[in-house]
Amino acid sequence: MQTFVKGDAKWWQTATVYQIYPRSFMDGNGDGIGDLQGIISRLDYLQELGVDVIWLSPVYDSPNDDNGYDIRDYEAIMEEFGTMADFDVMLEELHKRGLKLVMDLVVNHTSDEHEWFVQSRSSKDNPYRDYYYWHPGKDGKEPTNWGSFFSGSAWEYDEKTAEYFLHLFSKKQPDLNWESPKVRQEVYKMMRFWLDKGVDGFRMDVINMISKVPGWPDGEKQPGQLYGDGTPFILNGPRIHEFLQEMNREVLARYDIMTVGEMPGATTDLAIQYTAPERKEVNMVFTFEHMDLDSAPGGKWNLKPLNLLDLKDNLTKWQTALHDKGWNSLYWNNHDQPRIVSRFGNDREHRVEAAKMLATCLHMMQGTPYIYQGEEIGMVNVQFTDLSDYRDIETLNMYRERLSQGYVHEDIMKSIYVKGRDNARTPMQWDDSENAGFTTGEPWIRVNPRYTEINAKQALADENSIFYHYQRLIALRKEMEIITFGEYRLLHRDHPAVFAYERVLGDEKLIVLCNFSSEPQELDDEELLAEMRQAEVLLENLERREASLSLRPYEAVVYYKK
Numbered sequence: 001m002q003t004f005v006k007g008d009a010k011w012w013q014t015a016t017v018y019q020i021y022p023r024s025f026m027d028g029n030g031d032g033i034g035d036l037q038g039i040i041s042r043l044d045y046l047q048e049l050g051v052d053v054i055w056l057s058p059v060y061d062s063p064n065d066d067n068g069y070d071i072r073d074y075e076a077i078m079e080e081f082g083t084m085a086d087f088d089v090m091l092e093e094l095h096k097r098g099l100k101l102v103m104d105l106v107v108n109h110t111s112d113e114h115e116w117f118v119q120s121r122s123s124k125d126n127p128y129r130d131y132y133y134w135h136p137g138k139d140g141k142e143p144t145n146w147g148s149f150f151s152g153s154a155w156e157y158d159e160k161t162a163e164y165f166l167h168l169f170s171k172k173q174p175d176l177n178w179e180s181p182k183v184r185q186e187v188y189k190m191m192r193f194w195l196d197k198g199v200d201g202f203r204m205d206v207i208n209m210i211s212k213v214p215g216w217p218d219g220e221k222q223p224g225q226l227y228g229d230g231t232p233f234i235l236n237g238p239r240i241h242e243f244l245q246e247m248n249r250e251v252l253a254r255y256d257i258m259t260v261g262e263m264p265g266a267t268t269d270l271a272i273q274y275t276a277p278e279r280k281e282v283n284m285v286f287t288f289e290h291m292d293l294d295s296a297p298g299g300k301w302n303l304k305p306l307n308l309l310d311l312k313d314n315l316t317k318w319q320t321a322l323h324d325k326g327w328n329s330l331y332w333n334n335h336d337q338p339r340i341v342s343r344f345g346n347d348r349e350h351r352v353e354a355a356k357m358l359a360t361c362l363h364m365m366q367g368t369p370y371i372y373q374g375e376e377i378g379m380v381n382v383q384f385t386d387l388s389d390y391r392d393i394e395t396l397n398m399y400r401e402r403l404s405q406g407y408v409h410e411d412i413m414k415s416i417y418v419k420g421r422d423n424a425r426t427p428m429q430w431d432d433s434e435n436a437g438f439t440t441g442e443p444w445i446r447v448n449p450r451y452t453e454i455n456a457k458q459a460l461a462d463e464n465s466i467f468y469h470y471q472r473l474i475a476l477r478k479e480m481e482i483i484t485f486g487e488y489r490l491l492h493r494d495h496p497a498v499f500a501y502e503r504v505l506g507d508e509k510l511i512v513l514c515n516f517s518s519e520p521q522e523l524d525d526e527e528l529l530a531e532m533r534q535a536e537v538l539l540e541n542l543e544r545r546e547a548s549l550s551l552r553p554y555e556a557v558v559y560y561k562k
């Protein structure tokens with residue numbers, strides 16, 4: 001059965017999403033922190049880029065232990081970002097420009113300053129006690145040996161009631177107990193509050209962690225690790241589909257919206273279950289597999305170079321498995337990932353070609369593409385030599401933990417330079433004036449020093465810039481059904497440096513060739529060359545004179561044949 005019908009695309013299938021990290025996007029009042037008025041002032045820029053949907057990272061009231069992902073009040077705006085009146089104006093201005101707004105839904109956990117948790121920790125018989133996971137210790141220590149994603153134990157002892165509470169992230173982010181029907185109804189009520197305001201959907205933060213395996217088993221502990229691995233007991237748990245289907249039935253199905261679940265550890269089989277339309281859960285998921293390919297065993301901070309064959313195999317697996325069954329999210333960057341041109345490309349002598357090549361490779365695939373702020377101008381990773389310039393809790397906790405385990409400072413910093421989340425969080429580079437035009441004040445985190453050469457003003461003035469390449473990719477997705485519905489076929493799987501594939505729909509074909517290296521590359525395929533000679537060049541990042549199987553460093557070219 002073909003689930004998605006040609007000619008009947010849902011609006012989110014032809015859309016391109018742009019993620020705004022509000023703290024770093026644009027400061028409207030000069031306090032050094034991005035805000036809602038700053039976003040409003042830059043909406044014309046986003047309209048010119050051609051994106052359809054804005055995904056806004058959390059702007060809710062928060063003490064900011066994890067930059068807004070620790071929510072104190074789901075129905076209030078963080079003071080640093082403005083007021084609810086500012087939010088309403090922003091939503092109205094977005095809609096005026098034909099742009100939709102997707103909010104971040106963070107409901108695996110709250111802040112420990114949320115009223116629910118304040119009540120919950122006050123006594124064992126408080127009505128809010130079961131809103132969170134409380135447990136007595138085991139053998140004089142934590143209930144399980146699980147480690148938190150932000151270092152340390154996943155359990156925190158609370159002296160007031162002499163029990164532990166679960167926090168998979170910071171100890172200021174206690175996990176909500178979704179086994180409680182009251183919690184679920186509170187969440188659905190909050191979701192309706194935002195949808196009734198007119199927001200157009202949700203990106204659901206670690207949503208596949210809301211169902212935990214009962215019984216609290218210990219996780220496997222690797223040699224040299226301080227804590228056991230709790231992920232088998234918290235990812236894709238026993239009631240996850242039941243919870244998502246209930247959420248869909250009670251909230252999502254009543255609105256014309258887009259939903260994407262952030263789901264670490266979701267396989268293609270699970271992704272089909274989550275996204276198959278007849279199952280009524282979510283529209284698409286974020287997978288993390290391709291983002292782990294440059295990590296050695298032991299986690300993201302253990303570095304290894306990307307093997308392109310691994311990337312080809314992984315993206316091909318997702319493209320083919322979900323075709324006509326579910327729906328893919330396509331992304332290279334977000335607020336948790338380092339800059340892709342520094343990571344899988346070349347951020348120096350080939351920065352422009354590499355950024356365009358990476359964009360081409362991803363945007364010609366099937367799924368909904370996501371652009372993270374600054375990606376469209378080729379922003380790069382940053383290397384702050386002073387640890388005090390970093391702001392990310394995950395990075396700072398990892399540094400302290402690794403130092404205590406005997407790692408040397410230089411090696412820890414190398415990992416931060418490559419994988420630290422602050423690479424994505426330095427301020428948006430608008431122009432070459434002081435602080436990159438982001439603020440007239442002191443920025444909350446230092447600006448990347450390369451802003452004088454890499455900024456939006458420069459990109460808009462150059463018709464061959466990365467910005468206009470993204471603009472063309474976004475427009476093509478709306479114009480060509482083959483990009484939305486075409487079948488994906490990998491070509492030359494074993495070539496170590498060229499990612500080549502085709503998309504096929506009826507008698508139409510796209511041929512996509514991408515060189516992932518700083519050396520010229522050659523394909524040996526006379527049949528493919530013959531097809532290219534009968535086709536037209538649809539898109540290129542370097543000017544081509546004739547059909548050729550030779551690719552220059554970081555070259556990308558797309559042929560269209562009918």
